Amino acid sequence: MAWSRKSAMFASLSVAMYLLGLVLRNQQLVTVAVVLLSFLTWAALRTAHGDVASSGRRLEEAVLDEGIQLQSIVAMRKTSTSRVFEDGEIDVTLRIQNRSAIAKVLEVRDRVPEVMRIKKGANYVLMEIGPKRETEISYTIETPLRGFYTIGPVCIRVQDELGLFHNEKEVQLYDDFLVFPKMEDIKDAMIKSRVPKIFTGAVNIRNPGEGSNFYNLREYLPGDPIRKVNWKATARQDGKMMVNEFERDAVSDVIILVDSRAVSETGPVSRNSLVYSTRAAASLTQHFLSRRDSVGLVVYGDEIVSVDRDTGKKQLYVILTKLAGAMAKGNTPLKIVTTRIMPHIHR
DSSP: OOOHHHHHHHHHHHHHHHHHHHHHTTTHHHHHHHHHHHHHHHHHHHHHHHOOSSEEEEHHHHHHTOOOOOOEEEEEEESSOEETTTTEEEEEEEEEOOOOOOOOOEEEEEEETTTOOEEEEEEEEEEOOOEEEEEEEEEEEEOSOOOEEEOOOOOEEEEESSSSSHHHEEEOOOEEEEEOOOOOOOOOOOOOOOOOOOOSSEEEEEEEEEEEEEEEEEOOTTOOGGGOOOOHHHTTTTTTTTEEEEEEEEEOOOEEEEESSSSOOOOOTTSSSHHHHHHHHHHHHHHHHHTTTTEEEEESSEEEEEEEOOOOHHHHHHHHHHHTTTOOOOOOHHHHHHHHHHHOOOO
């Protein structure tokens, strides 16, 4: 229980009136002071029996676990997503229930990470909630910077009807979410060279295999899929079955290196080299995976974090998760770094 400014003012006034009554030998001042102090004592003892839930439950958990008896004030939270990209949005709904038989005046604050911005609504509200009633607080946060974050706890302050005293506790209700680095379409932003160079990606080579370009005709062999049979060529060969062969697509292996040493954090939090390098790495990963390349990742700082080369959409999110968690640490010399990362490249 804590005293409000109003109760502290009344208490100070009562003490002053009591002392002044003693000095002036004024029985009326002493009586008024004693009555006022008695009232404050009664209000304090009454408020001390108020209760706030010391633990919270997520909305979906509460629905499935109705048998759990919580205290009179209960908080439940629901978020629109747990994974989002930079400059994205998360909608948050906080439900407050008053399970007691009396109305309560509440101050509710849902803690959000400092780097996040409240775009719509508010995560703080002062309200009165009736007995056996519930209400919802809705707000939207913007996610300007990659990383792992947590919403919570919920701070709830219960005031008495006169606003003299309040109880305050934190509801240990947390929701984790992940912010991926932003990706850009770099198809039109590739660096052009004045001299011929070897391009990465799927390259047609003159060897038969799985591919999309026609290579040759050959006689049917047991085990060849029927879909490869060239029926027109078969008709010209007097019934001898002929099948199509295609040029094999050779796919490149790409390793993306990200410098996450302490120096990469120099500059503003949202505009330093680590922020830009993780965004560039995410964009390159998306670009090369869309070309069916095999992509891996090495992030080096005080330690080396690596992702083995692989293809597909799942690989994209594996790499994005590692990039989201990259922290600027360590000051390893570049020579040592190159020596240490070679085993990750030549696997």
